[in-house]
Amino acid sequence: MQFDTGKEAMSFVPGPEKSALPLYSIDVHEIVEYSREAVVSSLNSMEELSVTNGAITSSYWDWKWLFQFDGNLLTIDFTCMGDNDGLWGGSNLTGVCTAAEIVRIWNHFIDSGMTAVYLHRADCRMYTLTEFTAEFLTDDMQNL
Secondary structure, eight states: OEEETTTSOEEEEEOOSSOOSSEEGGGOOOOOOOBHHHHHHHHHTOTTEEEEESTTOSOGGGOEEEEEETTEEEEEEOEEETTEEEEEEEEEEEEEEEHHHHHHHHHHHHHTTOTTEEEEETTSEEEOHHHHHHHHOSGGGGGO
């Protein structure tokens, strides 16, 4: 399945350690906090990602990564939690990608110890990796 973030906004966000499903962001009151350094380190260590902006700036808000796979381009940005620049607030996804490519990036977060990362969609639905995979990962499974 192909996703076009120009038509539907999506982002990776920190969420609760455990929650009743389905989960919507308006129902979230507590989240696992991830430091900005941990998230930047995780994204920088992913082979398919290249830093397009951020390495030369001191502001975490300016960091951006480009994901290129099978002709698709996806930009991942960086936001901080409110006024607290020490915590990751999420990363918006911009571009076109498949469900398998989203899962590939998501698995990297999990492999980096960030197990409470959710995919947040425009309707405020927050997906766990298991939910997202069951609903959207079909024929592109072989691309993982």
